[in-house]
Amino acid sequence: GAVVSQHPSRVICKSGTSVKIECRSLDFQATTMFWYRQFPKQSLMLMATSNEGSKATYEQGVEKDKFLINHASLTLSTLTVTSAHPEDSSFYICSATRERARYEQYFGPGTRLTVT
């Protein structure tokens, strides 16, 4: 149990366009979902935390208007990268927690975004 999916796994978009990444908890209801960004050869950097039906809490330095997060249901959160630029190219990973064990996060397989 506790499977998290992400879609798409890879996406290439042109500079100036927007791209949406979906994160779904397949077999549990996610109390909280997290969005991370990972640069090459680095650890994960938390971008934002979202609870269902609430506005996301963004980490310092993360542009809210550029990285739009929607947590519309207990099983789905989306990250939209607006007006993407080449520097937004990265590996984006989502995770989710369950109410009964909020200290543990279950990770999606990640999405590789390339902006040309």
Add this chain to the structure above:
Amino acid sequence: AQSVTQLGSHVSVSEGALVLLRCNYSSSVPPYLFWYVQYPNQGLQLLLKYTTGATLVKGINGFEAEFKKSETSFHLTKPSAHMSDAAEYFCAVSAYFTMDSNYQLIWGAGTKLIIKP
């Protein structure tokens, strides 16, 4: 502030040799501790975790880790390295942030495990 330190950004061992990846944490309360593995161009896979109970934790792929409170350590070991163990390994602590009323993972910088034939 809570932190996680992984000693050695790269660790190289021969195939069949002992693997030891070090992780130390700072935490004022009993921690929840995790080890994850990441293969190139893939997501994270949970190797093992300590939440409560037995301090020696066994995980997948023959890995284990021991929680030592007095040393604030959670080192990862495997008796005999295999070529397929070559990957990036991350140690993480789950900490509760009262301002957000949420747990967050505090990550180590990662250790790249290199296996020599």
